[in-house]
Amino acid sequence: MSVDAKMHVLICGGGVIGASTAYFLARRDVSSTVIERAGIACAASGKSGGFLALDWCDGTALEALARRSFALHAQLAEEIGGDWAYRRMTTYAGFAARAGRRSAGGGYHLNWIDDDVSLTQRLGGQQTTAQVHPGRFTQALMHAAQPHAALRLGRVSGIVREGERVTGVDVDGETVTGDAVVIAMGPWSILAAAWLPLPAVFGLKGHSLVFDTGADVPAEALFLDYREESGAAHAPEVFPRADGTTYVCAISSESPVPLDPGAVVPDEGAIERLEAICARLSPVLARSPILARQACFRPVTRDGLPLIGRLPGLANAYVATGHSVWGILNAPATGEAMAELIIDGSARTVDLASFDPARMRPAAAPRVRNA
Numbered sequence: 001m002s003v004d005a006k007m008h009v010l011i012c013g014g015g016v017i018g019a020s021t022a023y024f025l026a027r028r029d030v031s032s033t034v035i036e037r038a039g040i041a042c043a044a045s046g047k048s049g050g051f052l053a054l055d056w057c058d059g060t061a062l063e064a065l066a067r068r069s070f071a072l073h074a075q076l077a078e079e080i081g082g083d084w085a086y087r088r089m090t091t092y093a094g095f096a097a098r099a100g101r102r103s104a105g106g107g108y109h110l111n112w113i114d115d116d117v118s119l120t121q122r123l124g125g126q127q128t129t130a131q132v133h134p135g136r137f138t139q140a141l142m143h144a145a146q147p148h149a150a151l152r153l154g155r156v157s158g159i160v161r162e163g164e165r166v167t168g169v170d171v172d173g174e175t176v177t178g179d180a181v182v183i184a185m186g187p188w189s190i191l192a193a194a195w196l197p198l199p200a201v202f203g204l205k206g207h208s209l210v211f212d213t214g215a216d217v218p219a220e221a222l223f224l225d226y227r228e229e230s231g232a233a234h235a236p237e238v239f240p241r242a243d244g245t246t247y248v249c250a251i252s253s254e255s256p257v258p259l260d261p262g263a264v265v266p267d268e269g270a271i272e273r274l275e276a277i278c279a280r281l282s283p284v285l286a287r288s289p290i291l292a293r294q295a296c297f298r299p300v301t302r303d304g305l306p307l308i309g310r311l312p313g314l315a316n317a318y319v320a321t322g323h324s325v326w327g328i329l330n331a332p333a334t335g336e337a338m339a340e341l342i343i344d345g346s347a348r349t350v351d352l353a354s355f356d357p358a359r360m361r362p363a364a365a366p367r368v369r370n371a
């Protein structure tokens with residue numbers, strides 16, 4: 001199929017995946033409406049780490065998607081206006097000893113980290129690891145998609161079909177019409193399983209803090225093992241950002257995903273525990289003001305791979321979700337491939353076969369509303 005100048009795509013969900021799809025459609029002069037319930041990047045796409053790695057998915061089905069995305073992140077930072085704090089990083093792994101037990105002394109010493117933290121491995125350098133501020137990146141993609149992409153604030157509550165074709169999306173009791181629909185609602189994509197043949201998508205909760213650490217903390221990312229006094233094990237990730245903040249996430253839970261993305265709040269006690277962990281990891285974190293105490297859900301599938309592709313039995317309905325811990329990294333190549341799939345009928349830049357939604361059975365029998 002050649003580019004249809006009149007084609008208009010409805011993208012359900014204004015996270016990084018929806019925004020990236022809108023951006024890459026816009027690059028091909030295809031217009032879209034992004035339908036978002038609560039606000040662009042209001043969920044995981046605004047509250048995640050934004051860490052990027054070139055080769056950490058090597059040897060898995062994600063390898064090509066991640067490598068293409070890592071390159072696109074660098075390219076987009078040059079091509080698109082706006083500042084989303086893209087920068088390269090040096091990345092270390094290590095562990096924090098229990099209080100009172102000094103660690104054996106690690107291979108690397110960073111002067112902003114507590115002496116009880118041993119950094120035993122260098123996981124990546126400036127060529128292979130990087131970061132973005134994920135919320136600002138998502139906003140920049142939406143902005144760069146103008147004037148081709150419109151934002152419609154509202155709750156997607158159904159799909160309108162004519163046989164094998166989707167003709168519209170129900171938004172707050174009104175039907176918005178379009179030529180194709182993309183489900184990109186992160187963990188809320190499961191709602192669409194009531195209307196479309198979509199495999200199950202779940203949400204896994206993570207907690208995070210953002211510290212005002214100032215400009216003194218260098219571009220050094222940390223992946224740590226940490227054991228609380230209770231024996232509970234955690235894997236805090238620490239990302240100092242170019243804007244003078246430092247992001248730390250840890251403490252996952254399987255708390256249920258609320259229907260309203262705006263109603264996501266931290267689990268009781270989780271933030272206090274995370275603050276205690278941070279105070280032990282670094283004297284800089286211990287004395288810095290906290291700007292955000294937050295939680296969000298990452299979208300996951302049964303086999304751990306994203307769902308990226310056309311839905312079985314439908315001519316013009318697509319899904320792009322389930323990116324788990326690599327959604328910010330893999331958003332650019334996902335958006336690019338989605339645009340190719342929708343416009344050209346197949347993706348050229350990345351082979352999407354491993355992500356085909358038809359590989360798993362639908363979560364529920366869709367309830368169909370005909371036009």
Ligand SMILES: Cc1cc2nc3c(=O)[nH]c(=O)nc-3n(C[C@H](O)[C@H](O)[C@H](O)COP(=O)(O)OP(=O)(O)OC[C@H]3O[C@@H](n4cnc5c(N)ncnc54)[C@H](O)[C@@H]3O)c2cc1C
Pocket residue numbers: 012013014015016017018035036037038039040041042043044045046047048049050051052154155156157184185186187188191204205206207208249261296297298299320321322323324325326327328329330
């Ligand atoms: C703690 C944590 C740290 C992370 N760190 C990293 C990292 O360092 N690097 C990395 O690559 N990835 C990271 N991730 C993963 C990444 O954040 C996610 O994979 C990614 O943000 C998912 O984007 P999305 O667009 O699919 O979903 P979301 O960001 O969840 O967006 C879905 C959107 O759909 C909207 N929506 C929901 N219901 C409706 C409805 N009915 N109608 C309309 N809109 C609706 C929501 O409001 C939301 O804006 C992390 C995740 C977590 C939880």
